[in-house]
Amino acid sequence: MRAIASSPVARKGGGRTVLAVSYGVVCHALFAVAVGSMVVAMYFGMSRSFGRVPAPWSWVANAALLIQFPVVHSLLLTARGRTVLARLAPRGTGATLAPTTYVIVGSLQLIGLFALWTPSGTMWWQADGSALIVMVALYVFAWVLLGKSMLDAGLSLQTGSLGWVALLRGRKLVFPKMPTTGLFRLSRQPIYVAFALTVWTVPTWTPDQLVLALVFTTYCLVGPLLKEARFRRVFGAEFDNYARGVPYWLPLPGRLRGRSGRRCEPPAGRIRISRRQG
Known part of the structure; x- marks a missing residue:
């Protein structure tokens, strides 16, 4: 990883502070707007948005908005994608700010999806009375579950603060250890389960x-x-041991313990990994 101190911005403490805080403010503001727009838009079944593309082109526009998120979100995690992220910050700080810029891009994608969606105008079902209370409770529970899983995975990484805080302190980027506690004891992908x-x-x-x-x-x-696949390259046998005892998606009886009868838990601690591994 390129040392932060090698950049012109990093050599000036004031400039580094302004840059780091600016990225942090933008990142967290966009993250809040993205989550808020998603919560509200889905609550109303995507029936309320600012998109006004006439049919049948509205479905083409909506399809493009829908596909761009998973495609770009996944591509940015590749080696080439991380190179692109590194270019979205002043020279010498891109690698450190990569987690922050990743969240910024993802937030802009979600805002675009939920704010620019063109509603079809067709309403199938809308809960009311006791059904509304039950559905709202389930909806809130799903979001709480998502928040809990993000906390277990490392909130600083999930919200993008990992990057700008590291730059602010003039330190190299240190990723959290592979998550195995909390909801990650029940599922290897609790964030994706809760998101679904x-x-x-x-x-x-x-x-x-x-x-x-x-x-x-x-x-x-x-x-x-x-x-x-990336975790297997980075953590090797440690991840394989964890994967043998914890199911991929939903917790199933008999999958929460390893062959020896003990819970499969990799050793605790933090690991410093390279830009390639992140």
Whole structure:
């Protein structure tokens, strides 16, 4: 990893501070807007948005908005994608700010998807009365579960603060250890499971919401395979040992313990990994 101190920005403490804080403010503001737009848009079954593309082109526009998120989100995790992320910050700071710029790009993608979606105008079902109370409770639970899984995975990495805080302190980037505690004891991909739950527990159903739910659920099932391939390259036997005792997606009886009868838990601690490994 390129040393932060080698950049002109990093040699000036004031310039580094301004850059780091600026990226942090932009990152967290966009993250909050992205989550808020997603919560509200799906609550109403994607029936309320700012998109106004006339039919039949509205479905083409919506398809493009829907596909761009999983495609770009996954490509940015490749070696070439990380190179692109490194270029989205001043020279010498790109590698350190990569986790922050990744969240910025992802947030812009989600804002574009949920703010620019063109509603079909068809309403299939909208909960009311006791059904509304139940669905809202399930919807809130799904989001709480998502927040908990992100916390277990390392909130600084998930929200992008890992990058700008490292730059602010003038330190090299240190990623959290491979998550194995909390919800990661029950599933190797609790973030994706919780994310999928949010799209199926909404109190309003439209054709738009069904398409969104199907595409996002497919992504949540397939996308983690790329992540696990990267984990195997980085952590090797440590990840394989963990994977043998914890199911890929849903917790199943008999899968939470290894062959020896003990829970498969890799050793604790933090690991410093390179830009390639992140």
